[in-house]
Amino acid sequence: MRRSTIAIIIILARIIYSVYWFYLAPALPIISIELRVSKALLGLIPLMFIVGAASFQVPAGIIASYMGNARTAGLGLLIMSITGSLIPFSSNFYEILILRLIAGIGAALFFSTGAAILSSTYPDRVGTLLGIYNAAFGLGSGIGLAWGVMYTFLGWKSSILLLSIIGIPLAFIVFFIQGGYMRRLRIRFSYNAVIIGIATSGFWGAYYAAGNLLPTYAVARGLPLYLSSLLTSIMLFSSIFGGLSGRIIDVIRNKVLLIVALTVLGTIPLISIPTLNIAAIIIAGGLMGYTNELTLTAAYVLVAKHENPALSLATLNALNMAIGMWLSILFTEVMVISYLLPWILMIIISLVLLPLLLLLR
Structure with missing residues (x-):
């Protein structure tokens, strides 16, 4: 696979990954009403996501040392997509908290491995590619927040489900981006x-x-x-x-x-x-x-x-x-x-x- 194709796939995946950080934010006031949750507790939803992402960053790097960067990144995006698809079917607030915690773990699996794929694909232009990688996060974040407009037309549950499903086929493309090649690296901290x-x-x-x-x-x-x-x-x-x-x-x-x-x-x-x-x-x-x-x-x-x-x-x-x-x-x-x-x-x-x-x- 050409390295330009690999870069495009990873950047697209990074945008969708970033959407999954923020696309639930516009739905929080609606969730508060439908599930009868105090607005003071809504902050737990983004917090649980960050807890999952922060706590699993290093384990994700270790897992990538065994599975390979592409497979780990694909798995991470798949987890974020599936957990997002399940949120509209949640019957209570605590199920949403658990799903966002797991989604945060998926985010941890994708972040460093996606960046590592780009840096190894373009070793002569690491700054440029990682810069685009970070710019994609800003773009995806904006799309995630703007997605709240769709709630007016489809309702928040259908909108979340639709956007979550999009990430599933992309996750499988990332998973097989290197034809199953696994590069085993030493688990050595920097x-x-x-x-x-x-x-x-x-x-x-x-x-x-x-x-x-x-x-x-x-x-x-x-x-x-x-x-x-x-x-x-x-x-x-x-x-x-x-x-x-x-x-x-x-x-x-x-x-x-x-x-x-x-x-x-x-x-x-x-x-x-x-x-x-x-x-x-x-x-x-x-x-x-x-x-x-x-x-x-x-x-x-x-x-x-x-x-x-x-x-x-x-x-x-x-x-x-x-x-x-x-x-x-x-x-x-x-x-x-x-x-x-x-x-x-x-x-x-x-x-x-x-x-x-x-x-x-």
């Missing part, structure tokens, strides 16, 4: 992946918190919901351009310095958000989305050079999630104290971990 994963977890967590909680913050400050959501979407769409700029990483030799510079550029402008100036929020959100995606791409390129790229990428991503996801909780806790403090903390935590990069070998 020291640099651990260091980079911890050092970039603050910026990852700040972006995740801002993307999820900026609408809540803005509405609490008096902005209308539609405007708050629109401003947040700018961060999402700018991340696509960050991924598409991956060629920059292939050109710049000092990728560690690039990570530091991008983190500073992406976080410092956050201090302007409490002013509620629309232009300031657009600039800060746009810069954060662009630089965060490019920073993660640079980090992925550095660890993808390890002898077991799937396990190294899984290690980095697991640390990003395990450490960074707590910033969302911190954000909401301090927001009730001060409208300025959450953004100051996002900046400080993003920058304070960067000196760990000096420990890289």
Whole structure:
């Protein structure tokens, strides 16, 4: 199979994979009414997905060492598709929680292995391909959120079922992408992946918190919901351009310095958000989305050079999630104290971990 064909298949799979991260979000208010669940508990649905994805990143890398990257990635996408297909038939809230936890495990199986396939297929253009891989996540995320429009025409259950089924044949294509070839790799962890994963977890967590909680913050400050959501979407769409700029990483030799510079550029402008100036929020959100995606791409390129790229990428991503996801909780806790403090903390935590990069070998 030509390497261009392999790349196209993986990018398409990455888009569908990304859709499955967010396509349930518009249905949460409906689920709350139909299953008589308190709105305060709805946050458990995305949380269970992240728990599954974060906890299974490293095991996914180990599994790929035995099964091969393509088979592991295909299995992961298949799990996400099947669990999504079962959600419309769930009779209670707890079944949905379990299904989203399993879907998160499927996401863990796909992420690092899909990236490893691209990095091994195009070893001379790793930054470019991983940049496109990350841009595909932004595109798929947007499609997943926009899919809520279909609920008006088909209902949320039929819409979720339709989109979930699409991933099943694509999962089998990914599974056999290398004709069953299995490359057994040593289960050896990367020291640099651990260091980079911890050092970039603050910026990852700040972006995740801002993307999820900026609408809540803005509405609490008096902005209308539609405007708050629109401003947040700018961060999402700018991340696509960050991924598409991956060629920059292939050109710049000092990728560690690039990570530091991008983190500073992406976080410092956050201090302007409490002013509620629309232009300031657009600039800060746009810069954060662009630089965060490019920073993660640079980090992925550095660890993808390890002898077991799937396990190294899984290690980095697991640390990003395990450490960074707590910033969302911190954000909401301090927001009730001060409208300025959450953004100051996002900046400080993003920058304070960067000196760990000096420990890289």
